[in-house]
Amino acid sequence: MHTAKPKKNKNHHDGTSLDDFLREEGILEEVEAAALKRAVALKLADLMEKESVKKTALAKRMHTSRAALDRLLDPSNTSVTLATLNRAAKALGRKLKIDLVPA
Numbered sequence: 001m002h003t004a005k006p007k008k009n010k011n012h013h014d015g016t017s018l019d020d021f022l023r024e025e026g027i028l029e030e031v032e033a034a035a036l037k038r039a040v041a042l043k044l045a046d047l048m049e050k051e052s053v054k055k056t057a058l059a060k061r062m063h064t065s066r067a068a069l070d071r072l073l074d075p076s077n078t079s080v081t082l083a084t085l086n087r088a089a090k091a092l093g094r095k096l097k098i099d100l101v102p103a
Contacts, residue, residue, distance in 0.1 A: 038075035061091035
């Protein structure tokens, strides 16, 4: 007895890049912003750990509230200003560097 092979559904995204897929879905910029924010938040948390700086102390150095620092360290919160990033960098003895690269 011969059984027929089930037909495969052709995925119209086969062979496209992730960027192409995200662009098609209309979420590329949102995903890129979230990835950048996550990287910044992780870098800040790493620096805080290396230098044994607690959140309360960093907030004080930045002249901001602990809640504002928590928002900065929240990888999912993409609302962050350059001024806040700059204050955090300075409070950790760093300089903020931003670069524009080809898309």
